[in-house]
Amino acid sequence: MTPSSSLTLGTAVDWRFAATVGQRLARPGPASSDYTRRQAIEELTSAAAKAEPPVREVTGLVTDGAVPPARIVDRSQWIGAAAESMRVMTNGSETPRGFLTGRITGAQTGAVLAFVSSGILGQYDPFARSQEATKDGSLLLVYPNVIAVERQLRVEPSDFRLWVCLHEVTHRVQFTANPWLSDYMSEALGLLTQDVGEDVGQVAARLAEFVRNRGAAESDGGASGIIGLVRAVQSEPQREALDQLLVLGTLLEGHADHVMDAVGPVVVPSVAIIRRRFDERRHRKQPPLQRVLRALLGLDAKLSQYTRGKAFVDHVVGRVGMQRFNTVWSGPDTLPLPSEIENPQRWIDRVL
Structure with missing residues (x-):
């Protein structure tokens, strides 16, 4: 994308082509039999509904109205839903300006979605339009991936499926109990994807400064390096928006991970075994090419969000209880600052 272009990310991508690719x-x-697939679909549908009451009880978050059923999808269906959601998030149109540019970026985006589709277990999409015309948001569970992971971990399928649903349903409760979160995310995403009109010289100068500083500092070559590179070419408002999204994502993921375990063995009898084996899988060494792809796509940053976010929530809830922790959902001003994620006591001192 050239600085003089008026295209945003949303209008530059042919999202329909991205989904097709x-x-x-x-x-x-x-490989699964028809019986196994049907059983997984039925059990995930039931588990998503079963997870709602304990999640509400543990979190203390209240949601109004009927809860729509989860959508149980395969990888192809998840890609289609994700492409449409990204189009909505970035204010993209059905027919992007610039046929060739739209197809190229669409192909690139489609390749990313294909890679991610084989690993994602579930997702709450606050920007999707559900079957009920008056409600936004959709809970998706990718049943082939759930089957694959429960086989890898050698865990009780029923327990694992409910455990996964506890995490994703927590996201649904987070957004439905706090509707301002969707608008907050949309505004930050809008800043990230807009064309700020800077010339190449300004961007190049920031990139050169990043490279110089990176050379003088200790480099981990991983997720933080990729994020740093992204920040280097952004304007100041975009960097602030990126920080907002990273902190919010860390909070949301950590909170969901906390709830998964807080529900306890009464609901998920083998929760301790599942957590131990799942964490071992998360930290298992990846082949070199996969490590590069994970870093480029920010998947390692996502893993860091789970770990750091859960440590933040565990600490605050342990110190002040869930009811006072829920002050975090009051509005943008009560969300943790980047420095507070690493030092939860600072958040307690500032907000509570």
């Missing part, structure tokens, strides 16, 4: 590139799910 992603669906063609997606790897097939694990």
Whole structure:
């Protein structure tokens, strides 16, 4: 994208083409009989509904109205839903300006979606339009991936499926109990994807400064380096927006991970075994190419969000209880600052 272009990310991507490319590139799910697939779909549907009451009880968050059923999808269906959600998030149109540019960026986006589709277990999408015309938001569970992971971990399928649903349903409760979160995310995403009209010289100068500082500092070569590179070419408002999204994502993921375990063995009898084996899988060494792809796509940053976010929530809830922790959902001003994620006591001192 050139600085003089008036295209934003949303209008520059042919999202329909991205979905088509992603669906063609997606790897097939694990070999399963029709019976296994039907059983997984039925059990995930039931588990998503079963997870709602304990999540509400543990979090103390109240949501109004009927809860729509989860959408149980395969990898191809998830790619289609993700492409549409990204179009909405970035204010993209069905027919992007610039056929060739839209197709190129669409192909790139589709390839990313294909890669991610083989690993994602579930997702709450606050920007999706559900079947009920008056409600936004959709809970998606990717059943081939759930089957694949429960086989890898050698855990009780029923317990694992409910455990996964506890995490994703927590996200649904977070957004439905606090509707301002969706608008907050939309505003930050809008800043990230807008064309700020800077010339190449300004961007190049920031990039050169980043490279110089990176050379003088200790480099981990991983997720933080990728994020730093992204920040280096952004304007100041965009960097602030990125920080807002990173902190919010860390809070949301950590809170959901906390709830998964806080529900306890009464609901998920083998929760301790699942958590131990799942964490071992998260930290397992990846092949070199996969490590590079994970870093470029920010998946390692996502893993860091789970770990750091859960440590933040565990600390605050342990010190002040869930009811006082829920002050965090009051509005943007009560969200943790980047420095407070690493030092939860600072958040307690500032907000409580």
